[in-house]
Amino acid sequence: MRKRAERVDQTRQRIIEAAVHLHGSIGPAATTIAGIAALANVTRLTVYRHFPDDQALFDACSAHWLSQQDLPDPHAWTRVADPAQRMRAGLADLYRFYRAGEPMLTLVHRDRAALPDAHRRALDEQERLHTAILLEPFPGAKGKQLRAVVAHAVSFWTWRSLCVTQGLSNRDAVSVMTTLAMGVGE
Numbered sequence: 096m097r098k099r100a101e102r103v104d105q106t107r108q109r110i111i112e113a114a115v116h117l118h119g120s121i122g123p124a125a126t127t128i129a130g131i132a133a134l135a136n137v138t139r140l141t142v143y144r145h146f147p148d149d150q151a152l153f154d155a156c157s158a159h160w161l162s163q164q165d166l167p168d169p170h171a172w173t174r175v176a177d178p179a180q181r182m183r184a185g186l187a188d189l190y191r192f193y194r195a196g197e198p199m200l201t202l203v204h205r206d207r208a209a210l211p212d213a214h215r216r217a218l219d220e221q222e223r224l225h226t227a228i229l230l231e232p233f234p235g236a237k238g239k240q241l242r243a244v245v246a247h248a249v250s251f252w253t254w255r256s257l258c259v260t261q262g263l264s265n266r267d268a269v270s271v272m273t274t275l276a277m278g279v280g281e
Contacts, residue, residue, distance in 0.1 A: 110146065113130075182269075
């Protein structure tokens with residue numbers, strides 16, 4: 096029984112790793128159960144036995160990929176009281192994560208419409224949390240422009256535009272976005 100359970104676990108893991116590989120190479124929208132099955136060397140039925148729906152498969156795939164990442168820690172940013180210093184610390188942490196996970200994050204964000212609803216909502220909630228934490232230390236009213244600039248700064252696509260397309264370092268991108276936010280936040 097134990098050997099059978101180990102084989103079941105190994106099969107499940109191969110399926111998860113195949114899904115992660117495909118999500119990171121062709122994107123979630125182009126990933127099919129048949130493709131996952133072929134890469135994991137199992138049948139489509141075996142994939143469905145382990146993961147009865149897209150949500151279950153995507154949950155396992157995401158959990159596996161995220162467990163291998165050094166995730167940003169937005170709650171650590173709250174220990175920084177100065178608005179400019181918090182912005183720098185938060186964006187440096189976010190942009191480090193974006194750079195490390197850029198291939199997967201590009202495809203996941205590109206294929207956002209194909210993600211299960213729960214995962215789209217989680218991405219939105221994460222961006223709102225990051226924005227709120229970075230806005231919190233700014234004095235007085237946090238106007239629409241400042242909120243827009245900070246929300247823009249935490250966006251993966253902003254980082255990608257600045258660092259991948261325009262070739263800035265993370266440090267330079269943090270500096271640009273912090274300067275912009277501080278100019279609007281005055």
